[in-house]
Amino acid sequence: MQKKRRQWVFCIYNNVAVGANYLIEKYKYKKIAIIDFDVHHGNGTQNIFYDNEKVLFISTHQYPYYPGSGSEKEKGDFNNVLNIPLEAGTSAEKYLNAYENVLNKVREFKPEFLLFSAGFDAHIDDPLAQLQLSSEDFYKITKRTLEISKSFCNGNVVSILEGGYDLKALQESTKRHVDALIEFD
Ligand SMILES: [Zn+2]
Numbered sequence: 001m002q003k004k005r006r007q008w009v010f011c012i013y014n015n016v017a018v019g020a021n022y023l024i025e026k027y028k029y030k031k032i033a034i035i036d037f038d039v040h041h042g043n044g045t046q047n048i049f050y051d052n053e054k055v056l057f058i059s060t061h062q063y064p065y066y067p068g069s070g071s072e073k074e075k076g077d078f079n080n081v082l083n084i085p086l087e088a089g090t091s092a093e094k095y096l097n098a099y100e101n102v103l104n105k106v107r108e109f110k111p112e113f114l115l116f117s118a119g120f121d122a123h124i125d126d127p128l129a130q131l132q133l134s135s136e137d138f139y140k141i142t143k144r145t146l147e148i149s150k151s152f153c154n155g156n157v158v159s160i161l162e163g164g165y166d167l168k169a170l171q172e173s174t175k176r177h178v179d180a181l182i183e184f185d
Pocket residue numbers: 038039040119121163164
């Protein structure tokens with residue numbers, strides 16, 4: 001088991017972790033996938049579920065970068081963590097190729113419920129980080145994720161807004177993400 005470390009975090013409450021635990025405790029779900037596409041590694045979420053085989057945690061993030069964690073070597077006690085570190089300057093094309101690994105892992109895990117940690121700070125206009133996604137790319141990744149997860153968790157999808165520090169990029173990206181969620185049937 002990973003030693004729980006003290007870490008600096010952006011948020012006081014980890015909404016997606018509260019949601020996942022609620023689904024497990026109250027509705028007895030046994031397989032929940034959390035996809036965290038915020039540009040920062042989801043260190044808090046990873047830490048909370050590192051030793052919980054009911055939760056698959058996947059994070060794509062700039063690396064090395066704040067908060068420092070998120071290497072490929074961090075895999076969870078049940079191989080239930082997948083980190084996809086991406087170097088500063090990673091293009092949208094390269095990101096989308098890497099995202100195939102997210103989709104493969106979701107296919108393999110077959111979640112009953114899917115949660116997005118939807119941060120939009122991997123946008124090219126974001127002042128905090130250096131990945132190069134466009135607003136449209138958030139539509140693409142949402143659409144692809146919903147398509148492949150449809151047969152396991154038909155409609156059981158909740159998305160939770162996280163980072164995004166360029167207001168125009170945040171507005172556009174969120175809209176495109178929600179468009180894909182609305183189109184899902
Ligand atoms: Zn972030």
